[in-house]
Amino acid sequence: MSDDWSLEPYRFDEQPASPPEPEAAPQPADSKAAFGKAKGPKPKPPKPPKAAKEPKASKEPRPRKAQSPGAKSGGLFGNPPGGGGDRPWYARLAWLWKTMAVAAAVGLVVLIAGATFVWFKYLADVPALPSREALFAMNRAPGIRFQDKDGVVIASRGPRYGDRVKLDELPKYVPEAFLAAEDRRFYHHGAIDFYGIARASFSNWRAGHVVQGGSTITQQLAKGLFLTPEQTMKRKLQEALMAHRLQKVLSKDEVLTLYLNRIFFGANTYGIDGASRAYFGKPASQLTRGEAALLASLPKAPSRLALTRNMGAALARSHLVLGNMLREKWLTQAEYDQAMAETPKLAAGAIQQDGDLGYVLDYATTEAVRLVGANSPDLVVKLSIDTKLQRIGAQTLREVLRTDGARMGAHQGALLALSTDGAIRVMVGGADFDETPFNRAVQAKRQPGSTFKPFVYAAALEKGVLPTDQRVDGPVKIGDWEPENYGAGYSGTVTVETALAKSINTVAVKLAQEVKGPAIGDLARRFGLKDIPSNPDLSVALGSYEVNLLDLVSGFQVFQQGGKRIEPYMIETIATQGGQPLYSHAAQAPGEVYDIHFASMMVKMMEKVLTRGTGTKAAFNRPAAGKTGTSQNWRDAWFVGFTPDYVAGVWLGNDDDKPMAHVAGGTLPAMIWRRFMIAAHDGLPVRDFDWLLPDPVPEMQADPRNGFYSDLAADFGRASDEAAEAARKMDVPPPVVAPPPPPKPEEPIPF
Helix, strand or coil: CCCCCCCCCCCCCCCCCCCCCCCCCCCCCCCCCCCCCCCCCCCCCCCCCCCCCCCCCCCCCCCCCCCCCCCCCCCCCCCCCCCCCCCCHHHHCHHHHHHHHHHHHHHHHHHHHHHHHHHHHHHCCCCCCCCCHHHHCCCCCCCEEEECCCCCEEEEECCECCCCCCHHHCCCHHHHHHHHHHCCCHHHCCCCCHHHHHHHHHHHHHHCCCCCCCCCHHHHHHHHHHCCCCCCHHHHHHHHHHHHHHHHHCCHHHHHHHHHHHCECCCCEECHHHHHHHHHCCCHHHCCHHHHHHHHCCCCCCCCCCCCCCHHHHHHHHHHHHHHHHHCCCCCHHHHHHHHCCCCCCCCCCCCCCHHHHHHHHHHHHHHHHHHCCCCCCEEEEECCCHHHHHHHHHHHHHHHHHHHHHCCCCEEEEEEEECCCEEEEEECCCCCCCCCCCCCCCCCECCHHHHHHHHHHHHHHCCCCCCCEEEECCCCECCECCCCCCCCCCEEEEHHHHHHCCCHHHHHHHHHHHCHHHHHHHHHHCCCCCCCCCCCHHHHHCCCCECHHHHHHHHHHHHCCCEECCCECEEEEEECCCCEEEECCCCCCEECCCHHHHHHHHHHHHHHHHHCCCHHHCCCCCCEEEEEECHHHCEEEEEEECCCEEEEEEEECCCCCCCCCCCCCCHHHHHHHHHHHHHCCCCCCCCCCCCCCCCCCCCCCCCCHHHHHHHHHHHHHHHHHHHHHHHHHCCCCCCCCCCCCCCCCCCCCC
């Protein structure tokens, strides 16, 4: 039998089709078949087949292409490599199924790993969902009645909530106004509106900035109840997860009800009923359509759009809300026109101005909640504030900013004062709390400039430097940095105490170079300046690292207290309004963080700042010490100083970091400090720092060559006397004998 596959193709006889004969029995595996007639004995004729349908005329088969004897066939639907032409097509695709299975397994592993990473990095600390009833009370800040240091009630603070309301207790247009403002598809999507996110993303992309948000009401509720307002990926993922959890336990109506009762409306007001009573003096069930739209405009930016602060912007947004309600057919044209024509009228008690105490009450509220918890009952909080001094400090700052400050480009400031026990007696965080509630005494971090130099000098004293030591005020170059003095002049050789009094930059940098960054960072942290790194660079000598006023004033108190640090505080006691004590400030023994001998030297050096240095405008008829400071390009001006009774600090500048017109720490800040301190010491006896110690006497080690030079000088003296006597007898002028030069010091000359 031939193995030649190139034989001519078999051709059927052209004759009428006849019933097909049955196939012959298959040959053994080792037999070979060829096209044409088979050789060998004829097989027995098969039995007649059953009658079959007449087949269609078969077409002439195409000739098979010639292949070499060992060629392999394959392809997507052909035989797999190695043969198998008689296998079904799905079996011949086994390699494809295996590849897809491996890819799916790898994808699943990657998916699980990614989900695990996201969970532990972003979602592991998501708070647990409380009970349904607790959702209406959680994180509900208490109402607080404040007393000053003498126990006199000075203010009442706390959120205004109103009554809890249900949807069926409100006019239908009230919840519809909030849906029109925040989430028109609320009843048509889940906890997350993916269509809304896509729409907002496209609108923001087309506008080139954020013009729409994609958060649902459920997401906003989750953020308000459980999370912080920070704009981070972690917070957004947690918000989505908490919204999903809320949607699983609450119906849509329940979510909307909870939202309306807990949403923030500005002016320290929460919930639709609280906002209605606070702004319009009536319950939410009596709101008009225009008032409902006006309140619905607030959750987007409650502080900026608060009706007591920015009625115009809130009214403009309420018109957009009414337009959305008209488009959704929640208002007729007549109802829309009537609501647009409404003129909102605020209730008489809606505008509550805290005046000079605003910054104090904000800070004290935060501290009280931190000390006793957010879910506490209504409280009575006694503060360390001296209301008389608070008023004087605020008025003094405001008057200077309004006059000289306006002329010299200084539009903001802060003032803070502590008594000797660390109690905050005065906290003025800005020119006007009702205009800008941002507290610059504790929230703003600015460069202290030369006000930081005392901490550099204090570290130098710990390394053995004395106030009477000398340094050279001259050009300094450290790499590419060439610090200069104010005025760009140099004084030559000066003492360390003079360099501090005159605020000489070059000497401060040289001292920092001597003591190194870690020593300065360690001392600053011991003094309570927590924002200074552990190993600052040399620019720290000129106050390049930002601090806030409270930390800076507290750091200066260490000098006032002879090296002991006292943690500043404002809250003395907290009790429920029923009288149950919850907290009392415990007077603790001050921690000694600096040697009293060094503190004594520092106070005496800082006193010279006021008597003959850069702070002479702060001097008044009492012992006082302090330091001026001005940051680069006149952006910040400081004066921080102390007497035996008070330590106080003043900062002037601008919120937008705009430079002032040459306002230095020794000018307006020193003047404000002086005026305030004169008022603060009214009626107090004049006293000095009674703990100061005598200045150390520098120890001088005798030069071992002194005896030789003394004997030599004596010999020269005798020789000179003898020569003079001989010359007298001879009437010849005596020769001039020069004394020997003094020995050169072996140590290097200080720079």
